[in-house]
Amino acid sequence: MADRKIGSQTIKFNKPPSIIGTGTVVGPKEGIGPLKDYFDLIINDDLYSEKSWEKAERKMLKEASEMAIKNSKIPFANIEYFISGDLLNQIISSAFTARELGSPFLGIYGACSTIAEGMGLGAILIDGGYADNLLVATSSHFCTAERQFRFPLELGNQRPPTAQWTVTGAGAAVVSSDIKNPRITYFTFGKIIDMGEVDSNSMGTAMAPAAVDTMIRHFQDTGRTPDYYDLIVTGDLSSIGKDVAEDLMKQKGYDISNNYTDCGIMIYNNKQDVHSGGSGCACAATVTCGYLFKQMLEKKYNRVLLVATGALLSTTSSQQGETIPCIAYALSLENL
Amino acid sequence: MADRKIGSQTIKFNKPPSIIGTGTVVGPKEGIGPLKDYFDLIINDDLYSEKSWEKAERKMLKEASEMAIKNSKIPFANIEYFISGDLLNQIISSAFTARELGSPFLGIYGACSTIAEGMGLGAILIDGGYADNLLVATSSHFCTAERQFRFPLELGNQRPPTAQWTVTGAGAAVVSSDIKNPRITYFTFGKIIDMGEVDSNSMGTAMAPAAVDTMIRHFQDTGRTPDYYDLIVTGDLSSIGKDVAEDLMKQKGYDISNNYTDCGIMIYNNKQDVHSGGSGCACAATVTCGYLFKQMLEKKYNRVLLVATGALLSTTSSQQGETIPCIAYALSLENL
Structure with a gap:
């Protein structure tokens, strides 16, 4: 069915x-x-x-x-x-x-x-x-x-x-439903992944395992491998979380080091004093709707895997001693 | 398309x-x-x-x-x-x-x-x-x-x-996708309706116009009339909001007085000191998943229009002087 x-x-x-x-x-x-x-x-x-x-x-x-x-x-x-x-x-x-x-x-x-x-x-x-x-x-x-x-x-x-x-x-x-590039070809749902991080000032490490879980699920479900994509881009893991994600992927047998980056790293430069990098709903959204969309229109990228990450904590859950539940959704964006 | x-x-x-x-x-x-x-x-x-x-x-x-x-x-x-x-x-x-x-x-x-x-x-x-x-x-x-x-x-x-x-x-x-009663036959989306209510202790009156907007949209889109349904039930307008909704519907030419009630009225009795009635996500949810579902299984109702209502305010929006944006989604539940 x-x-x-x-x-x-x-x-x-x-x-x-x-x-x-x-x-x-x-x-x-x-x-x-x-x-x-x-x-x-x-x-x-x-x-x-x-x-x-x-x-x-x-x-x-x-x-x-x-x-x-x-x-x-x-x-x-x-x-x-x-x-x-x-x-x-x-x-x-x-x-x-x-x-x-x-x-x-x-x-x-x-x-x-x-x-x-x-x-x-x-x-x-x-x-x-x-x-x-x-x-x-x-x-x-x-x-x-x-x-x-x-x-x-x-x-x-x-x-x-x-x-x-x-x-x-x-x-x-x-x-x-109009047929124009870029197209959304696949959507991989995420599960809540919570590895026990409690620090709301360390979201990248909290969310990296969720990104990894969804990426692996995407590759397994579609039969694709990381090298299918011109670019794999996570939402807002930033520099620390990106390293964690890359390492975890390697441990699982997926080498994404050649074509992987993160919106939180792309949006600021090193001199902007943002510490680990960017985050927030607008991080993946502005990079995707701004940079990625326009690069795809110009065919500089033709196959992009967007893996947007979210940390579903609240101040109440943190104050009550809870860890940070995280999720990632993956979208396959392609010029067909 | x-x-x-x-x-x-x-x-x-x-x-x-x-x-x-x-x-x-x-x-x-x-x-x-x-x-x-x-x-x-x-x-x-x-x-x-x-x-x-x-x-x-x-x-x-x-x-x-x-x-x-x-x-x-x-x-x-x-x-x-x-x-x-x-x-x-x-x-x-x-x-x-x-x-x-x-x-x-x-x-x-x-x-x-x-x-x-x-x-x-x-x-x-x-x-x-x-x-x-x-x-x-x-x-x-x-x-x-x-x-x-x-x-x-x-x-x-x-x-x-x-x-x-x-x-x-x-x-x-x-x-x-298993075929069993009750079935979900129609789903009518809601729009944000905000008539200027600011009192977070008067949610029924704030939400009633949203319920009315979605109900009318449902009847117009489907060509059905209120008497098609055994029961029309709003989510949590409670006693004051229900009266407002009924009046507004009458003004628009729809008489729902014979088969209309509200989950917020059904869930408590008059002696329970709940003032206008029940509210909250669990109001429509427990009445629908408890009472309505079981009554439909027993065929006491065969056609129910559930119009669940929501007030999308936050304490921040209220403190900043905003009015209360409201919405209602309608589901047609039927034994086929």
Whole structure:
């Protein structure tokens, strides 16, 4: 019966949905990073002329969404669903953006893996004949995340070397039944993997085993090997987590050292004082919807495996002594 | 192309998925209410022998999930996905339960509408050929919700008459391609509707317009009229919100007064001091997976329209002066 599922947790799309347009907005810090030329809009003020960082975050999400629709060249009225989630409690960035957009809304939560969870679900809706065009988006903001998950910024707490910098930005993509490159060919679901990490300033090491689990599952389910892809890119493991993932993959018999990188490493340069690298929903989202999408349009990459990672902790779970449950969703993006 | 979508936001299932088993766990207060005989397990202690209410909540969610699988009579290994969300920040009840269950996980957030959002998505995965069996579940807990969204319980704040009582409990359902009654025949997505309500102690009035919008959309998309259904049941509008919804429907030309009720009214009796009635993710979930499912198995109802409602606010959005964005998802449950 489940003829579109292969192996244990991978969907193979019969009619691979297309990404027909993207939109990205990033903050000032991301706007001077190595990928600055690939973002549609760089804001020059973390508050983006709003009264709170939370309002600024959802303004970015709304604008990235509108840009994605504009760039896709389809009328706004053709957007059938808005799939979105974000780090803020009760995904308020997404819900308030959904209110502004007015499209039917599907709220999801995968922490920093949201862009892949959303694009995977979106591709299912398109491939299955439930929609022709829909919008997937997510956002994060250094200031909203830091004060919600860690400390008030005003305290000026020192950050350990393993800490990552939450990307300020938003990324959005229109997924469509129109046939254009790049296409979403496979979607591998993730399981919760929790290896006992408790330090919310060491997310890369917490999430690396989840990325590895999903990558291996993807290769086993599809029969592909790492060298099939021009690029394998995890969401936000950053420098420490990337090394862990590469080592764990090697232990399992997969050498990804030649074609593997991480969005959290790509988005900032070494001099930007971000410690281990970037993180947050907008990390994988802006790199995917900005850099990767545009490189695929230009055929600089033709086969990309995006493995977006998420740490599903809350301050409450941490305060109650819990470890960090992590997940990763993998999307195969290909020019066909 | 989108041949399984009808009207503006409704999915018509070609092979209507079945609900083949459910599990429900409720707290002591729900366990003396009018529906007590329809729940699988009544716990006699809000802490459920755990060290925190949050841990108690996810213990209920895990047990309801395991019961649903057991009652569905399929092996645990056949559960391909676990779709879940809850009210706690970063949906920790769901994420930690997913860790225990070990199934591939899809985290969603629809506040108290989660059971319908999840069952709708689950039905799409089954109908589309992406899975044969999956589990949908959600939970809430009076004590975790009250202290997260309103005040520490220890303060003993007085609650206004419009306030609702968050249901302590968890509901889970196995959705399957096996052909058994009841079936999920239609799923109508919701839009964010925000009529300007700001009072987090008046959720019923905030959510009623969202329920009305989705109900009308459902009737328009399907061509059905309210009298098609044996029962139309909203998620957690409770007594005040139900009256508002009924009035608004009448203004729009739909008389639902003969066959309409609300889970928040059904789950408690008048003497239980819950003010306007029940709310929370577990409200619609336990009533649907407990009472409605069992009544449909016995053919006391054959056509039920479940319209689960959610208020997508957070404490941060309220503190920043925002109104309450609301949503409702409708599921058509039928014995075929």
